[in-house]
Amino acid sequence: MFPSELTIRNVRIRPALVLAPMAGVTDTVFRHVIRGLGGCGLIMTEFTSSEGIARNRARSLHYLYFSEDEHPITAQLFGADPAVMAEAAGAVQDLGFDVVDINLGCPAKKVVKCGGSGLLRDLPLLKQILRDVRAAVTIPLTIKIRAGWDEKSIVATEVARMAEAAGVEAIAVHPRTRVQGLNGQANWSIIREVKQAVRIPVIGNGDVRRPEDAVRMAAETGCDAVMIGRAAATNPWIFRQIGQYLASGRYDEPMEADRYQLLSGYFRMLVESGMPDAIGKMKQFACWFTHGVRNGAVLRREVHSARTAAQVLERVDAFFAGVGAPAGGDA
Ligand SMILES: Cc1cc2nc3c(=O)[nH]c(=O)nc-3n(C[C@H](O)[C@H](O)[C@H](O)COP(=O)(O)O)c2cc1C
The missing domain is CATH 1.10.1200 (Non-ribosomal Peptide Synthetase Peptidyl Carrier Protein; Chain A)
Structure with a gap:
């Protein structure tokens, strides 16, 4: 069964489909295209540096620009300083975002040093960040994780439990390790393990290329929503196609x-x-x-x-x- 909707506290996401954050891609113009084509329940900004917001809010606002018709919308932040992350989350809330998300997946070298997937190797620091950000905002807080740093350190379920205890309200899982980057295949069984480990909603992500994949991911993992990244850039109709596929078993190809x-x-x-x-x-x-x-x-x-x-x-x-x-x- 494909979930009909996802609720993150007071934020209703219908259909249960999420546009993945993609740096350099999911700016306000691209998100507008996705919203316009229909079928996507939640959109997210590109990741934004918390340090940048703290240092120069006016300059970072450019990255965090969104228009009213983009709701519901999540702002994604990265960083490794708990106080700075808390301040940036407060700024996101002031701007009117529905949800604030913490990036725990970015594999880029310069991001790993100051957050992203690097935090999967420092769980005490991550715990502090989650606590401080949670205390700083009243809007829902979510995280987006990778499976772990490498195949010897798969921490997804541990992080998910820790996040739930800290008041995180949903978790998106891209089940590749940092070392994998975007290579190899996403290991969907890790999404299922996380789903079984926590009560908060789990959003599955990774390698959904066609509507059939989204349905299969939900069936195989029990996830509460499906998040789509690269396929949305090659085929922005995919969200609408999933709706058609669920309703009738077929979908239109764009002409x-x-x-x-x-x-x-x-x-x-x-x-x-x-x-x-x-x-x-x-x-x-x-x-x-x-x-x-x-x-x-x-x-x-x-x-x-x-x-x-x-x-x-x-x-x-x-x-x-x-x-x-x-x-x-x-x-
Ligand atoms: C160009 C590009 C930029 C990305 N930027 C981000 C980002 O800013 N934040 C993030 O959490 N993930 C980012 N990702 C990862 C995606 O959100 C997603 O987890 C990954 O692409 C796997 O999903 P997919 O197979 O549906 O593409 C990026 C991926 C790509 C290809």
């Missing part, structure tokens, strides 16, 4: 025209938003998104060699004007 509309609409919004590095984001998204597009490699090359945002838009228009036919696979 070439839908892909064109989405890509050009998203790029235009990026330019209009005045987002720093809009062109970099366009290039990155084009790379992810065009894997399902016929002759996607051609479009990727065209977008990558563009020098201005206007040129990117022109090339996207020209590419799709020449395609016309129904969607097929990437060449």
